Amino acid sequence: KAGVTQTPRYLIKTRGQQVTLSCSPISGHRSVSWYQQTPGQGLQFLFEYFSETQRNKGNFPGRFSGRQFSNSRSEMNVSTLELGDSALYLCASSSPGLRNTGELFFGEGSRLTVL
Amino acid sequence: GNSVTQMEGPVTLSEEAFLTINCTYTATGYPSLFWYVQYPGEGLQLLLKATKADDKGSNKGFEATYRKETTSFHLEKGSVQVSDSAVYFCALTYPTGNQFYFGTGTSLTVIP
Numbered sequence: 030k031a032g033v034t035q036t037p038r039y040l041i042k043t044r045g046q047q048v049t050l051s052c053s054p055i056s057g058h059r060s061v062s063w064y065q066q067t068p069g070q071g072l073q074f075l076f077e078y079f080s081e082t083q084r085n086k087g088n089f090p091g092r093f094s095g096r097q098f099s100n101s102r103s104e105m106n107v108s109t110l111e112l113g114d115s116a117l118y119l120c121a122s123s124s125p126g127l128r129n130t131g132e133l134f135f136g137e138g139s140r141l142t143v144l
Numbered sequence: 145g146n147s148v149t150q151m152e153g154p155v156t157l158s159e160e161a162f163l164t165i166n167c168t169y170t171a172t173g174y175p176s177l178f179w180y181v182q183y184p185g186e187g188l189q190l191l192l193k194a195t196k197a198d199d200k201g202s203n204k205g206f207e208a209t210y211r212k213e214t215t216s217f218h219l220e221k222g223s224v225q226v227s228d229s230a231v232y233f234c235a236l237t238y239p240t241g242n243q244f245y246f247g248t249g250t251s252l253t254v255i256p
Binding site: 073079119132137138 | 176189190193195237239242246248249
């Protein structure tokens with residue numbers, strides 16, 4: 030069974046640009062979450078999608094947005110990049126259903142560097 | 145609000161040493177508690193979990209007990225191996241929610 034796939038794995042952008050990251054969840058998983066991982070802050074929740082609907086959003090500015098497609102693939106977008114957006118962005122999927130079963134399956138992440 | 149605090153690293157141990165990584169949490173109600181592990185070059189993966197007070201989660205020789213009275217979920221292993229070298233994250237979530245709260249991670253290096 031294929032795991033969670035994130036693309037691209039590495040990217041470098043400059044301040045003011047925008048970036049789109051992609052995540053393909055495990056087949057059959059309908060929930061996709063995004064987290065930002067930085068050395069000082071650990072993992073910070075960005076948002077979670079279930080069946081194309083955003084169910085929850087973390088405390089990030091509006092420059093961070095996302096969406097989910099009918100095949101459960103998800104994208105997140107960061108506009109007007111700032112130096113502080115440099116981080117590892119992790120996508121996680123979880124098993125079908127509305128109840129939280131408690132296990133997230135993570136991709137290897139997309140490492141964004143903003144210069 | 146909800147939060148997780150875990151001991152700062154990095155932690156360096158010799159093989160076969162005893163490991164404890166402390167984790168405390170702040171939450172209302174009855175969250176579920178987790179330890180996730182991130183091996184070098186790999187994505188995070190679930191190590192163990194406990195869903196109610198006094199439950200003990202265990203996996204691969206690691207154990208953690210959900211202590212509601214002390215709001216703690218400390219990770220322990222009696223004899224670590226070089227292959228246990230990784231970053232360990234304590235986390236909580238609610239069964240009816242969909243957001244996880246993670247600690248900042250503790251890096252463990254085990255030397256032969």
